[in-house]
Amino acid sequence: MSTSRVSTPRGAGRPRRVTIADIADRAGVTAAAVSLAVNGRPGVSDATRARIMDIARELDWEPSPAARALTGAPVLAVGMVLARPAEVLGNEAFFGAFVAGLQEVLSTEDYSLQMKIVESTEAEIETYRRWFGQRRVDGVVMVDLRQDDPRVPALEKLGQPALVIGGPGHHGSLPAVYVDDAVATTLLVDHLVGLGHRRIARVAGTAEFFHTAQRDRAFLDRCEELGATGVLQDAGYGAQGAAAATEGLLAEEDAPSAIIFDSDEMALAGSQVLLENGIRIPQQMAVASYEDSALARTHRPAITAIGRSAVQYGRVAATRLLEIIDADRRRPLPDAAQAATGEVRAIDPQLIVRASTAGADAG
Amino acid sequence: MSTSRVSTPRGAGRPRRVTIADIADRAGVTAAAVSLAVNGRPGVSDATRARIMDIARELDWEPSPAARALTGAPVLAVGMVLARPAEVLGNEAFFGAFVAGLQEVLSTEDYSLQMKIVESTEAEIETYRRWFGQRRVDGVVMVDLRQDDPRVPALEKLGQPALVIGGPGHHGSLPAVYVDDAVATTLLVDHLVGLGHRRIARVAGTAEFFHTAQRDRAFLDRCEELGATGVLQDAGYGAQGAAAATEGLLAEEDAPSAIIFDSDEMALAGSQVLLENGIRIPQQMAVASYEDSALARTHRPAITAIGRSAVQYGRVAATRLLEIIDADRRRPLPDAAQAATGEVRAIDPQLIVRASTAGADAG
DNA sequence: CTGAAAGCGCTTACAG
DNA sequence: CTGAAAGCGCTTACAG
Numbered sequence: 001m002s003t004s005r006v007s008t009p010r011g012a013g014r015p016r017r018v019t020i021a022d023i024a025d026r027a028g029v030t031a032a033a034v035s036l037a038v039n040g041r042p043g044v045s046d047a048t049r050a051r052i053m054d055i056a057r058e059l060d061w062e063p064s065p066a067a068r069a070l071t072g073a074p075v076l077a078v079g080m081v082l083a084r085p086a087e088v089l090g091n092e093a094f095f096g097a098f099v100a101g102l103q104e105v106l107s108t109e110d111y112s113l114q115m116k117i118v119e120s121t122e123a124e125i126e127t128y129r130r131w132f133g134q135r136r137v138d139g140v141v142m143v144d145l146r147q148d149d150p151r152v153p154a155l156e157k158l159g160q161p162a163l164v165i166g167g168p169g170h171h172g173s174l175p176a177v178y179v180d181d182a183v184a185t186t187l188l189v190d191h192l193v194g195l196g197h198r199r200i201a202r203v204a205g206t207a208e209f210f211h212t213a214q215r216d217r218a219f220l221d222r223c224e225e226l227g228a229t230g231v232l233q234d235a236g237y238g239a240q241g242a243a244a245a246t247e248g249l250l251a252e253e254d255a256p257s258a259i260i261f262d263s264d265e266m267a268l269a270g271s272q273v274l275l276e277n278g279i280r281i282p283q284q285m286a287v288a289s290y291e292d293s294a295l296a297r298t299h300r301p302a303i304t305a306i307g308r309s310a311v312q313y314g315r316v317a318a319t320r321l322l323e324i325i326d327a328d329r330r331r332p333l334p335d336a337a338q339a340a341t342g343e344v345r346a347i348d349p350q351l352i353v354r355a356s357t358a359g360a361d362a363g
Numbered sequence: 364m365s366t367s368r369v370s371t372p373r374g375a376g377r378p379r380r381v382t383i384a385d386i387a388d389r390a391g392v393t394a395a396a397v398s399l400a401v402n403g404r405p406g407v408s409d410a411t412r413a414r415i416m417d418i419a420r421e422l423d424w425e426p427s428p429a430a431r432a433l434t435g436a437p438v439l440a441v442g443m444v445l446a447r448p449a450e451v452l453g454n455e456a457f458f459g460a461f462v463a464g465l466q467e468v469l470s471t472e473d474y475s476l477q478m479k480i481v482e483s484t485e486a487e488i489e490t491y492r493r494w495f496g497q498r499r500v501d502g503v504v505m506v507d508l509r510q511d512d513p514r515v516p517a518l519e520k521l522g523q524p525a526l527v528i529g530g531p532g533h534h535g536s537l538p539a540v541y542v543d544d545a546v547a548t549t550l551l552v553d554h555l556v557g558l559g560h561r562r563i564a565r566v567a568g569t570a571e572f573f574h575t576a577q578r579d580r581a582f583l584d585r586c587e588e589l590g591a592t593g594v595l596q597d598a599g600y601g602a603q604g605a606a607a608a609t610e611g612l613l614a615e616e617d618a619p620s621a622i623i624f625d626s627d628e629m630a631l632a633g634s635q636v637l638l639e640n641g642i643r644i645p646q647q648m649a650v651a652s653y654e655d656s657a658l659a660r661t662h663r664p665a666i667t668a669i670g671r672s673a674v675q676y677g678r679v680a681a682t683r684l685l686e687i688i689d690a691d692r693r694r695p696l697p698d699a700a701q702a703a704t705g706e707v708r709a710i711d712p713q714l715i716v717r718a719s720t721a722g723a724d725a726g
Numbered sequence: 727c728t729g730a731a732a733g734c735g736c737t738t739a740c741a742g
Numbered sequence: 743c744t745g746a747a748a749g750c751g752c753t754t755a756c757a758g
Contacts, residue, residue, distance in 0.1 A: 020752065065497055086677075096462070112499075295628065297602075
């Protein structure tokens with residue numbers, strides 16, 4: 001009976017939890033000594049430390065995060081706010097994979113991820129304020145970067161660990177992690193031009209997000225550099241828009257011989273339209289996507305895509321944020337350290353060539 | 364300058380946070396009075412309460428969750444452990460949507476969701492132990508219910524708020540929320556038989572999960588009841604398996620005229636195989652899925668599916684878990700209340716008929 | 727290397 | 743209706 005020593009608490013409801021005082025009692029030392037021992041800090045002899053650790057294990061002691069947080073220790077949580085409806089999130093393969101990647105790394109450091117869904121950008125900023133004000137999180141990840149994003153100055157002002165997902169640019173002095181869309185675009189266009197395509201379309205998602213504009217520019221620039229014609233086709237959000245955009249392209253008198261879609265979902269929707277219209281992929285139309293996924297991989301024909309693994313993206317983001325939090329804790333001078341952590345990190349995109357473009361008989 | 368009164372703390376690092384003591388000072392009352400006031404408890408006059416609230420707002424006071432937790436208040440967090448690799452999670456549309464639904468409801472109650480990815484069932488159980496031991500969470504959601512799941516007795520023994528996602532059955536005395544797969548199966552089979560199909564295949568996912576076996580049984584039973592022939596085809600996990608299974612079915616001498624897939628991802632992969640083989644949907648083969656999604660909706664032809672919205676599922680689960688946590692806090696006698704909360708709740712599935720089965724010329 | 731004390735921010739009885 | 747005190751579980755100086 002390991003519980004023999006636990007006296008019945010008043011109220012007799014839940015069992016009283018074991019604390020460092022219990023351990024100290026047993027070990028015949030003071031609670032302070034236990035604290036030093038279990039935290040691996042100097043101040044107790046090796047023998048005492050060993051004895052204390054044994055007792056702690058024996059009593060099944062678990063440190064109280066609340067008590068620790070109260071004395072200024074990290075709360076071991078990072079936050080992420082999403083200003084989009086749950087329905088939209090659910091439809092996006094990227095979200096689940098990104099979160100999974102974040103979790104994977106955070107878990108190993110015993111950090112938890114806290115998420116909140118809000119209605120507006122104002123509510124998002126207010127959430128950051130409250131989270132940091134209450135010391136609910138040690139840092140935050142900010143997603144869906146927009147142009148002239150009001151969240152950036154708000155987070156700068158808070159002066160707390162925050163990592164922007166997206167860029168480069170528009171993230172002010174905040175550290176950021178992003179996939180280099182310019183490089184990704186170059187990879188895609190070069191590949192298609194190399195196959196002989198001279199008229200290439202880009203079916204673009206919501207213009208609101210920063211990367212959309214960035215891809216637009218890089219796409220047009222690169223096409224021009226290579227002497228090809230770039231056709232921009234706005235599609236708005238999701239599969240519906242992509243299908244309509246594809247139909248629009250087919251209706252043109254001078255239709256392209258290759259289409260690059262902004263996401264796997266859009267590429268699949270577009271491919272369906274092509275199939276319906278009796279257009280063979282890749283023989284009559286090459287198809288590529290900025291986003292890879294299991295669906296892109298198993299589709300027939302499999303879709304050529306940029307291998308920005310959302311899972312990997314999440315892992316890199318989590319690693320980076322933990323670094324920032326760590327730097328923040330040991331910062332000697334607030335501003336110097338802050339500046340040092342404000343660096344960006346790019347994730348290199350890779351082109352994964354598959355059947356949807358391979359061997360295309362372009363032009 | 365609302366900060367005029369804040370004295371510079373030692374160390375001059377972070378600004379000292381404002382506490383109820385600051386408010387008490389200003390209001391000329393004691394900290395206890397402030398506590399009563401801000402928590403809406405009796406014990407202070409209306410006038411005093413109003414004055415205190417004003418000052419709290421003025422000083423931008425935020426309660427410290429750590430301090431509150433230390434005195435026994437709920438920590439406002441629920442946990443979910445996932446014993447699957449991040450990659451697998453990322454590929455599954457269900458995960459992101461379910462989490463989004465959970466979040467949506469939890470956020471409104473100021474609860475946060477804590478997730479952890481682990482390697483094994485043992486690690487999962489250990490995580491529950493630590494979470495509750497440390498009072499890191501007020502309750503947990505358990506997903507991926509299996510037959511004779513060792514997590515069920517482990518959670519029963521912990522005696523803390525826990526909700527099982529899945530069932531019915533195999534969740535012991537724990538409360539559960541599940542989609543009635545038997546009903547879903549009936550809806551699907553009845554629909555197909557009603558269209559004239561007499562030989563119907565079911566392409567099933569991983570046998571490990573509880574619902575797979577449940578669907579198998581319900582499928583065979585219902586086919587028999589209606590005088591149709593049910594063909595079971597195991598596919599293992601994901602799109603790859605579904606494609607192979609579909610090819611297997613086509614190769615049979617007596618191929619079915621309709622296929623029901625376990626997920627949207629599998630249905631899409633299977634449909635691709637059908638298209639490749641020149642088989643028209645729904646004219647030559649009807650296709651249906653146990654799982655709806657944006658992809659199933661926008662696919663051409665759109666896939667008939669069971670409308671268990673994963674988002675909605677998440678919402679129901681969160682609501683239920685919050686009820687359980689609440690009941691647990693006010694429980695008069697540990698066991699009586701525990702029993703009262705141990706009820707299950709089914710989410711009614713709906714059949715959404717789309718082009719992939721409509722107007723099929725069966726048999 | 728060890729002990730005694732004060733404090734983190736809040737809540738909860740218990741007196742007045 | 744209000745005040746003073748003790749306590750939640752831990753950590754951090756500061757003496758010995």
